[in-house]
Amino acid sequence: MTDAVPVVVLGGTGYVSGELLRLLAGHPSLRVAAVVSTSHAGAPVTASFPHLAGCGLDGLVFSEPSALAHLVRSGGRLAVFAATPHGATAPLVDGLLGEAEAAGTEAHVVDLSADFRFSDPTRFAAVYGSPHAAPHRLAAFSRGVPEHVTGPVGPHAAQPGCFVTAAVLAAYPAFALGIVEPDVFVSGVTGSSGSGRTPAANTHHPERRSTLYAYAPLNHRHEAEMRSLLGVAAGGEPDVAFVPHSGPFVRGIHATLRLSLTAPRQTDEILAAYQVFYSGARFVDVAAAPPKLTDVVGTNRARIGVTARGRVLVVTCVIDNLVKGSAGGGIQWMNRLLGLPEAAGLTQPGLGYL
Numbered sequence: 001m002t003d004a005v006p007v008v009v010l011g012g013t014g015y016v017s018g019e020l021l022r023l024l025a026g027h028p029s030l031r032v033a034a035v036v037s038t039s040h041a042g043a044p045v046t047a048s049f050p051h052l053a054g055c056g057l058d059g060l061v062f063s064e065p066s067a068l069a070h071l072v073r074s075g076g077r078l079a080v081f082a083a084t085p086h087g088a089t090a091p092l093v094d095g096l097l098g099e100a101e102a103a104g105t106e107a108h109v110v111d112l113s114a115d116f117r118f119s120d121p122t123r124f125a126a127v128y129g130s131p132h133a134a135p136h137r138l139a140a141f142s143r144g145v146p147e148h149v150t151g152p153v154g155p156h157a158a159q160p161g162c163f164v165t166a167a168v169l170a171a172y173p174a175f176a177l178g179i180v181e182p183d184v185f186v187s188g189v190t191g192s193s194g195s196g197r198t199p200a201a202n203t204h205h206p207e208r209r210s211t212l213y214a215y216a217p218l219n220h221r222h223e224a225e226m227r228s229l230l231g232v233a234a235g236g237e238p239d240v241a242f243v244p245h246s247g248p249f250v251r252g253i254h255a256t257l258r259l260s261l262t263a264p265r266q267t268d269e270i271l272a273a274y275q276v277f278y279s280g281a282r283f284v285d286v287a288a289a290p291p292k293l294t295d296v297v298g299t300n301r302a303r304i305g306v307t308a309r310g311r312v313l314v315v316t317c318v319i320d321n322l323v324k325g326s327a328g329g330g331i332q333w334m335n336r337l338l339g340l341p342e343a344a345g346l347t348q349p350g351l352g353y354l
């Protein structure tokens with residue numbers, strides 16, 4: 001792996017960081033060079049992620065943020081994944097890119113937080129309640145899922161939120177094909193890993209293990225992102241009504257979307273159109289039967305089911321929030337930015353039963 005591109009992961013002990021490391025351990029062209037932790041610098045990475053022992057990361061310790069200088073100033077290529085909280089990411093990325101530019105290092109950033117998901121900094125401020133810390137960097141980011149972005153990209157990319165990934169994969173073809181009215185209802189159920197490593201009252205295991213509940217109906221931050229990305233396909237932002245739910249499982253997102261067809265259509269007709277739309281998409285399968293979470297958990301795949309009756313179109317979509325919805329989708333983006341095969345390091349089979 002001497003020619004492998006060195007990788008810096010920001011967000012050290014977090015769940016998405018751990019998932020990045022799991023996937024990167026098997027990547028043929030990327031090599032983990034540093035994992036930055038604000039709380040565990042100097043500690044072995046495999047002490048925080050024991051399931052990663054024995055896959056090439058033994059001996060690697062978490063780095064202080066200040067210990068990146070030799071990588072950022074190398075003058076070569078550098079891949080950076082930001083798996084840090086929103087708000088904290090933009091200043092970190094801005095500083096790192098400033099140093100890289102000064103040294104002539106070709107750095108590519110994939111942001112897995114929310115900081116670069118909107119092209120308009122006022123929209124970020126409206127949704128997240130604080131001004132954007134690096135608005136001058138926004139234009140250098142591609143945004144959306146790789147399946148929906150054609151043509152030149154980068155030099156950096158912002159992976160959408162996990163609920164957003166499932167919703168836009170499900171709805172984008174219908175808007176791009178011009179067969180639906182400009183409004184969509186999205187019901188999404190997420191597993192507990194979507195809330196990150198730090199427990200909170202509503203996300204704590206006993207509070208959610210054997211129950212199911214909606215939260216923040218019509219008031220979740222991902223709703224604005226869905227509008228923005230679906231607006232690209234629809235030629236103007238559709239109305240999106242989103243109700244997230246907390247599900248009694250660890251990994252995965254199950255989204256159910258209700259769209260209104262402009263004319264009555266049969267399931268077979270929609271199914272064929274969706275299959276053509278995603279025919280070049282390595283990670284997206286479309287079928288008539290509704291998919292199950294266990295079809296995709298542990299993989300970078302999305303499975304979509306479509307059903308039509310009269311003017312009603314129902315689309316279901318399942319992804320793994322930690323893979324297609326963050327770390328895996330992020331690596332897919334990085335492969336694209338670096339000119340690597342888009343599926344490199346991302347073809348692990350799923351677990352099936354867990």
Ligand SMILES: NC(=O)c1ccc[n+]([C@@H]2O[C@H](COP(=O)([O-])OP(=O)(O)OC[C@H]3O[C@@H](n4cnc5c(N)ncnc54)[C@H](OP(=O)(O)O)[C@@H]3O)[C@@H](O)[C@H]2O)c1
Binds near residue numbers: 011038194322326
């Ligand atoms: N979980 C998901 O399914 C998911 C899906 C899509 C997107 N995301 C996004 O991905 C990012 C990471 O999510 P996560 O679930 O991994 O969260 P997490 O488990 O809470 O991990 C985030 C990590 O970032 C580090 N950190 C915390 N505050 C920081 C700061 N001020 N500056 C620098 N580093 C800081 C901490 O690691 P150290 O203490 O080691 O520094 C923390 O463990 C978030 O922006 C999240 O919204 C998550």
